[in-house]
Amino acid sequence: MSSLRNAISRRAHKERAQPESRKKFGLLEKHKDYVERAKAYHKKEETLRRLKEKAAFRNPDEFYFKMIKTRTVDGVHKLESQANKYTPEELLLMKTQDIGYILQKVQSEKKKIEKLTATLHSLDNRPSSRHVYFAEDREEAKEIHSRSKSGTMPASEDIPDHIKRYKQSFQC
DSSP: OHHHHHHSOOOOOOOOOOOGGGGGGOOOOOHHHHHHHHHHHHHHHHHHHHHHHHHHTOOTTOOOTHHHHEEEETTEEEEOOOTTSSOHHHHHHHHHHHHHHHHHHHHHHHHHHHHHHHHHHHHHSOOOOSOOOOOSSHHHHHHHHHHHHHTOOOOTTTSOHHHHHHHHHHOO
16 A cells, blocks of 8 residues: 555655844855755864875875975975976977977878878779789790780690799789
8 A cells, every 4th residue: 555655646855944134144054055065074173084094004204206396384395396397499390399299290190091081082993804924035025925816825734834924923
């Protein structure tokens, strides 16, 4: 029967407003305000506890270079100013080196783009379906060329041995 009890709509609980007589004391804290304030308080408390624990377990022989570079002024840690670490000439040199590096990278990227565009052009062209024949000298090349034009390609026995071996090395 608990399911029927849940089916009936109930009036929502509302927190009361600040009475007129107490307006002079400021805003009345509601429960949600209290919860938010309590969470923040406990979070700060936990942070302090962790820091105290860290301090308790700290190694007294521990050393960091920041211990040398920092100073305390009125109990507040101050880092030494690093604004004037470089001379104007050094700053100018570093800027020109940065510009040079950027220009070098731009050039290398342009070369990559050119290579990629060159490969795009070759994708459109279909490879030729003709065979490639290699010749030892000009006379052999002319003979192969004349045979290919006439339509009578050389038979396997007409092809020199070094070309046969060359072809066989590429066959799998």
